[in-house]
Amino acid sequence: MSSLFRPLILALLALLLCSLAGAADDAVDPVLSYYWEHARAAEKTYDPDVPGIGYRFTARTYKHTVVRGGIISKTDSITQTYFYSNGSLDSVRTIRGQVKRFKNLDLTWPSIFENRYRLNLFPNDTGGTKLAIGLRSDSTGTRLPDGLLVIDRNRYFPYSLYLFFPDKGGFSRFTRSFRFTLVNNLVFPDSVWEVATQLGIFFPESYRLETGITDIQVWRTDSLRKR
Numbered sequence: 254m255s256s257l258f259r260p261l262i263l264a265l266l267a268l269l270l271c272s273l274a275g276a277a278d279d280a281v282d283p284v285l286s287y288y289w290e291h292a293r294a295a296e297k298t299y300d301p302d303v304p305g306i307g308y309r310f311t312a313r314t315y316k317h318t319v320v321r322g323g324i325i326s327k328t329d330s331i332t333q334t335y336f337y338s339n340g341s342l343d344s345v346r347t348i349r350g351q352v353k354r355f356k357n358l359d360l361t362w363p364s365i366f367e368n369r370y371r372l373n374l375f376p377n378d379t380g381g382t383k384l385a386i387g388l389r390s391d392s393t394g395t396r397l398p399d400g401l402l403v404i405d406r407n408r409y410f411p412y413s414l415y416l417f418f419p420d421k422g423g424f425s426r427f428t429r430s431f432r433f434t435l436v437n438n439l440v441f442p443d444s445v446w447e448v449a450t451q452l453g454i455f456f457p458e459s460y461r462l463e464t465g466i467t468d469i470q471v472w473r474t475d476s477l478r479k480r
Contacts, residue, residue: 286372288409295409299438302337302341304340307421307472307473307474310469311332311334314358315331316330330350333346384405400416410440424449425457428446430446441471442465
């Protein structure tokens with residue numbers, strides 16, 4: 254799971270640079286709009302949470318409790334198998350670990366395309382297979398998460414997504430990061446990270462959740478045949 258840590262740091266640096274961008278970024282870039290709209294349409298094409306599709310996967314999660322200086326003081330782990338059908342979670346089977354230590358575990362990723370963002374090409378468009386798009390909140394009141402989306406330039410599916418939530422209630426420095434994979438032409442996360450400090454009555458708790466997802470299987474729910 255450590256392979257995801259470096260892009261997470263790079264993504265956070267990207268967010269900082271995007272936040273310092275000038276007013277010129279507010280203008281709509283036609284090239285960027287082109288890729289954004291195609292990625293928005295592709296999200297439905299690659300979505301496994303639709304009628305007629307079932308899938309399962311195994312997730313192993315490590316929770317690291319972090320103290321001053323970034324030192325890990327304690328690590329818990331849990332391994333579970335998730336079963337979905339027709340867009341809904343059917344059941345979760347715990348293979349090992351204690352569920353009570355992972356009450357707030359969330360492996361879902363948010364749809365970002367219906368939100369209003371100021372978009373940036375980051376660091377710039379080099380013409381490679383991967384295209385990085387910076388996301389800056391353009392909302393009033395409670396801010397949307399800022400972030401960085403990396404998509405395939407030709408097929409428009411996501412490689413990775415990094416989100417920073419500035420107004421997450423009860424937390425500070427709350428970030429979520431995803432790396433994706435294609436299975437049967439559908440998009441699934443194969444890595445999920447969550448890093449935050451949870452505010453408490455007596456003292457805050459800093460933690461890092463690292464989840465690796467394997468054994469992804471997809472089938473048709475109407476015929477029970479593998480897709």
